[in-house]
Amino acid sequence: xxxxxxxxxxxxxxxxxxxxxxxxxxWRVAAEKLDSAFDYMVKEDPFSGHVVIRSTDPxxxxxxxxxxxxxxxxxGFSMTRHCEFLAQxxxxxxxxxxxxxxxxxxxxxxxxxxxxxxxxxxxxxxxxLDTNIVELSPLEWQVLAALKREFxxxxxxxxxxxxxxxxxxxxxxxxxxxxxxxxxxxVIGRFxxxxxxxxxxxxxxxxxxxxxxxxxRVPTGREIxxxxxxxxxxxxxxxxxxxxxxxxxxxxxxxxxHGTDKQLVLGHKVAIDGHLEASGxxxxxxxxxxxxxxxxxxxxxxxxxxxxxxDRAGLSLEASAG
Numbered sequence: 001x002x003x004x005x006x007x008x009x010x011x012x013x014x015x016x017x018x019x020x021x022x023x024x025x026x027w028r029v030a031a032e033k034l035d036s037a038f039d040y041m042v043k044e045d046p047f048s049g050h051v052v053i054r055s056t057d058p059x060x061x062x063x064x065x066x067x068x069x070x071x072x073x074x075x076g077f078s079m080t081r082h083c084e085f086l087a088q089x090x091x092x093x094x095x096x097x098x099x100x101x102x103x104x105x106x107x108x109x110x111x112x113x114x115x116x117x118x119x120x121x122x123x124x125x126x127x128x129l130d131t132n133i134v135e136l137s138p139l140e141w142q143v144l145a146a147l148k149r150e151f152x153x154x155x156x157x158x159x160x161x162x163x164x165x166x167x168x169x170x171x172x173x174x175x176x177x178x179x180x181x182x183x184x185x186x187v188i189g190r191f192x193x194x195x196x197x198x199x200x201x202x203x204x205x206x207x208x209x210x211x212x213x214x215x216x217r218v219p220t221g222r223e224i225x226x227x228x229x230x231x232x233x234x235x236x237x238x239x240x241x242x243x244x245x246x247x248x249x250x251x252x253x254x255x256x257x258h259g260t261d262k263q264l265v266l267g268h269k270v271a272i273d274g275h276l277e278a279s280g281x282x283x284x285x286x287x288x289x290x291x292x293x294x295x296x297x298x299x300x301x302x303x304x305x306x307x308x309x310x311d312r313a314g315l316s317l318e319a320s321a322g
Contacts, residue, residue, distance in 0.1 A: 010151045011298070013189035014144065018134045020072040020301040021079055023099040024242060024254070026065035027092045034066055035293075037090035041069050042295045045086060046309060049299035054213060054289040062248040062287070065096065068213070072299035074306045075133060077317075085315050096247045102224060103129040104231030104239040104255075116235055118264070119271035126231020126239065128224060134187050142168050143178040145302055147188070209260045211291030214269055215244065215251040217284040218276070223252050226281045230255055233275070235268045249285045262290075 001007040029037045034053060041048045049070040056063045073079040083095050104126040136144065146168040151160060165175035182188050218226040223241045231239045235257045244251035255272075259265040269288060276283055300306070310317050 007193055009298075010156065010193050011149070012147045012191050014148055014301070015187050015189050017100065017103065017129070017131050018187055019136070019144075020074045020299075021099065021133060022070065022072045022131075022299070023079060023097045025069050025071050025083060025098070026062070026096045026247070027067040027069070027087070027090070028065050028094040029067050029090060029092050031066075033091045037067055037092065038293060038295075040090050041067070041086070042297070044089070044313070046297075046300040046305065047072050047074075047082065048086075050294070050296050052211065052291045052294040054291055056287060056289055060249075060287055062244070062289075065094075065247065067092075068289070070299060071097075072301050074301055074303040075135065076303055077306055082315075085313075094247075096245055098242040098244060098254075100131050100240040100242055102227060102241040103131065104227040104241070116268075118235075118267040119275070120234045121232040121275070122234065124232070125228040128228060134185060136182075136187075140178060140182060141302060141304065143170070143175060144182065144187075145304070146175070147179060147182075148298070150298075210258065210262050210265050211294065212257050212259075212265050212269070213289040213291070214255045214257065214272070215248060215285075215287040215289070216253045216273075216276070217244075217249060217251045217286070218253060218281055219284065220252070222281055226253050226276060229276060229279050229281065230272055233268070233272055235259070235265075249287070251285060251287070 027037065038051060038053055041051045049072065050068075052068045053066055054068050055066065071079065071082070073082050079097060079099075083097060086092070087095055146164040149164075155163065161175065161179075162172050165172045168175055170178070179188070216226065216230070227239060227241050230236070230253060233255075236255045237258060239253070239255035241252060242254050244254075257265055257268055259268070266288070269286075273283055273286060300309075307317065309315075
């Protein structure tokens with residue numbers, strides 16, 4: 001299935017939110033430069049993960065920001081300087097950096113969500129996850145780099161970690177010991193198989209067709225309360241407290257949902273809006289940004305790789321540190 005493209009990647013996932021400062025970044029790029037900017041983010045910036053061209057149905061506040069990326073900048077380097085560098089490269093007129101203050105729902109499962117009825121939610125409110133950064137030693141980064149690399153078809157064996165220990169320059173026991181300590185510190189996620197859900201399979205089928213980024217503005221001080229209620233809904237793959245600022249009508253809670261039917265995705269959004277109102281949380285403003293062209297890749301988070309990339313790309317580390 002990996003060879004056929006049904007499975008997009010097999011890898012050990014990391015709790016990247018706690019390993020490198022991250023943000024959702026919206027870019028204002030002229031229409032004639034949009035595709036080339038997309039290509040640059042995908043091919044030339046290993047620290048940009050999800051790269052999506054988005055649009056809104058009506059022309060609303062923020063609709064001129066068509067290019068959206070997730071960005072991780074390793075510890076010790078400046079996210080603002082990184083964005084300034086990218087903006088110069090792609091000709092962006094403006095950008096908005098939106099770090100997550102809290103997370104409320106994480107995970108994937110697009111196949112499992114097929115046919116799910118609007119309003120489907122858990123009995124318990126969403127769990128709040130913080131975004132505190134964990135500092136690692138050079139040895140831990142060394143092991144982490146070997147742990148997180150995607151598996152090729154030939155590496156799928158009964159014990160793939162022995163070769164990864166050799167790659168890290170450690171004995172197998174040393175490698176396992178460090179990996180276990182990383183797991184105990186909750187910086188390692190699941191060992192995961194990712195289905196291809198953006199591009200059609202060899203049979204022409206898609207796991208999902210519509211990618212919706214929901215925006216809400218709720219009263220200041222109720223972001224966590226609203227996020228926990230929103231995070232209960234099974235349709236969501238991500239939900240977080242992010243400040244959209246004046247560019248996006250000061251929204252402060254966002255979430256992502258996928259589906260094969262646009263009206264059904266909107267039905268889920270209406271159900272979430274209704275649940276917030278029923279919970280006594282006013283929705284002061286809301287919007288939906290629809291995903292179009294997209295590419296998904298893991299964001300690089302290694303400080304070692306950042307230094308190497310900056311040297312190749314021509315980014316001054318002295319200007320980007322901080």
